[in-house]
Amino acid sequence: MSATARINATVRRVPGWVLYVVGAAYAGWLFYLGATGGLGVEPIEALEHRYGKIAFQLILVGLAVTPLRQHLGLNLMCWRRAIGVLAFFFVLAHFLVWAVLDVQQISAMWADIVKRPYVTIGMVGFLCLIPLGLTSNNWSVRKMGAAAWRKLHRLVYPAAVLGAVHWVWLARGFQLEPLIYLAVTLTLLATRFRTQKARVA
Amino acid sequence: MARRYQSKLTWDDVTPEHLYLNRRQIMAGTGALLGAGLIGGQAQAQDLEPNTWEAITTYNNYYEFGTGKDDPSRNAHTLTTSPWSIEVDGMVDNPGTYSFEDIMDGMTVEERIYRFRCVEAWSMVIPWNGFELADLLDRIGVQDGARYVAFETANRPDEMPGVRVPVLDWPYREGLRLDEARHPLTLMATGIYGREIPNQNGAPIRLVVPWKYGFKSIKSIVRITLTDEEPYTSWNAANPREYGFYSNVNPEVDHPRWSQASERVIGGGLFARREPTLMMNGYEEEVASLYEGMDLQANF
Numbered sequence: 404m405s406a407t408a409r410i411n412a413t414v415r416r417v418p419g420w421v422l423y424v425v426g427a428a429y430a431g432w433l434f435y436l437g438a439t440g441g442l443g444v445e446p447i448e449a450l451e452h453r454y455g456k457i458a459f460q461l462i463l464v465g466l467a468v469t470p471l472r473q474h475l476g477l478n479l480m481c482w483r484r485a486i487g488v489l490a491f492f493f494v495l496a497h498f499l500v501w502a503v504l505d506v507q508q509i510s511a512m513w514a515d516i517v518k519r520p521y522v523t524i525g526m527v528g529f530l531c532l533i534p535l536g537l538t539s540n541n542w543s544v545r546k547m548g549a550a551a552w553r554k555l556h557r558l559v560y561p562a563a564v565l566g567a568v569h570w571v572w573l574a575r576g577f578q579l580e581p582l583i584y585l586a587v588t589l590t591l592l593a594t595r596f597r598t599q600k601a602r603v604a
Numbered sequence: 605m606a607r608r609y610q611s612k613l614t615w616d617d618v619t620p621e622h623l624y625l626n627r628r629q630i631m632a633g634t635g636a637l638l639g640a641g642l643i644g645g646q647a648q649a650q651d652l653e654p655n656t657w658e659a660i661t662t663y664n665n666y667y668e669f670g671t672g673k674d675d676p677s678r679n680a681h682t683l684t685t686s687p688w689s690i691e692v693d694g695m696v697d698n699p700g701t702y703s704f705e706d707i708m709d710g711m712t713v714e715e716r717i718y719r720f721r722c723v724e725a726w727s728m729v730i731p732w733n734g735f736e737l738a739d740l741l742d743r744i745g746v747q748d749g750a751r752y753v754a755f756e757t758a759n760r761p762d763e764m765p766g767v768r769v770p771v772l773d774w775p776y777r778e779g780l781r782l783d784e785a786r787h788p789l790t791l792m793a794t795g796i797y798g799r800e801i802p803n804q805n806g807a808p809i810r811l812v813v814p815w816k817y818g819f820k821s822i823k824s825i826v827r828i829t830l831t832d833e834e835p836y837t838s839w840n841a842a843n844p845r846e847y848g849f850y851s852n853v854n855p856e857v858d859h860p861r862w863s864q865a866s867e868r869v870i871g872g873g874l875f876a877r878r879e880p881t882l883m884m885n886g887y888e889e890e891v892a893s894l895y896e897g898m899d900l901q902a903n904f
Binding site for chain 1 (some may be wrong): 655658663667671675769770858860868870873874876877878
């Protein structure tokens with residue numbers, strides 16, 4: 404059995420709820436570390452950045468599911484919903500740490516959202532993901548119809564780009580890491596659009 | 605002439621070494637942490653509780669060693685700080701290469717417990733050891749007509765992994781107006797908590813200007829130049845809209861990307877409340893005269 408086939412078989416055997424448990428436990432573990440000094444002397448920023456980065460990585464993994472299957476025959480399809488829901492969960496955690504522990508005031512939050520472009524686009528990206536989080540269940544797919552559901556879930560494309568720009572914009576000076584993430588995001592989206600075009604033609 | 609600025613604090617007020625190395629020590633409120641004659645108002649009303657050695661030496665911005673807050677403490681051990689020398693040039697009577705020992709010879713090292721406010725809206729309280737820059741300026745002989753002091757950090761790709769990435773246009777450079785440089789609060793720091801200053805904090809010698817955002821307090825200085833023109837300063841050159849030449853701490857002038865009205869005091873943990881940022885970082889009474897008649901919104 405090839406490595407790809409072995410991975411595919413494993414993915415089929417491990418149900419999605421295992422990923423939810425692992426993801427939630429990891430988020431809780433990071434929070435515990437933050438509260439007990441394990442994230443360094445400035446845990447608020449550390450936790451905010453960790454949650455945000457994990458959310459972004461999960462969005463990228465979610466976007467990679469289709470190209471991985473098409474180009475490498477690697478099938479993570481039955482994990483895709485769990486990956487997407489966990490990404491939303493970590494974005495929500497990132498937002499809550501920002502709102503409750505970092506900014507601490509509704510008025511200051513609103514001022515930041517209105518005045519600071521990197522916060523504005525982060526918020527827009529978050530808003531894009533809310534309907535996706537709410538409709539990530541079989542009932543919604545049936546109710547909406549598969550075509551409409553798929554169309555709605557294309558909101559993850561702008562959300563991914565907004566998330567990447569949010570990070571690039573936040574960095575001081577010329578920093579490589581966020582730019583690498585932006586490049587990966589654009590590459591993943593480009594493969595997707597190329598495939599779609601090819602299909603239409 | 606040293607000791608222009610007198611602090612009532614002594615080493616008895618600072619956390620004893622055996623305690624600060626282990627845990628955060630609550631300072632008893634002495635109510636008079638900053639000096640008597642020069643100081644009053646806000647600064648005096650506050651009880652300054654120095655951060656722990658751990659906080660001061662593991663949460664650093666020193667991009668020559670990486671942009672992560674813990675990068676400097678992990679990477680800066682490669683910096684050779686001995687021997688060290690400083691090139692002194694420009695409009696001075698005594699230009700030349702001064703060894704670290706030459707510079708320290710005859711200088712009065714004092715303890716100064718200062719607030720430290722980063723432009724990123726976090727702050728600490730740091731017990732520095734150092735001498736007044738004014739004393740060094742007297743030694744090198746500032747010529748008439750000089751109006752600014754320019755500083756430069758070491759730029760060593762072999763020892764500083766961060767300078768291989770063009771985060772800024774290396775070497776890091778900073779500058780002060782001559783009257784700011786001569787102000788008694790302006791310190792050349794060589795120690796923290798009575799110990800040698802660690803590499804990640806700018807060993808062996810750095811500037812400390814407590815009423816300005818932290819990036820003005822340039823680290824690991826290798827060059828000092830007296831000039832009659834406003835010198836190149838790194839962050840200002842990288843983004844003049846965000847970082848002015850003065851960069852005085854001012855809660856009323858926001859950074860374009862975030863508010864400067866409040867700050868996160870390091871050491872309070874995950875549930876720490878933000879504190880309001882003080883004008884000139886709490887040193888307004890001491891330094892306001894430097895900026896009399898100046899529009900601080902325009903000259904940020």
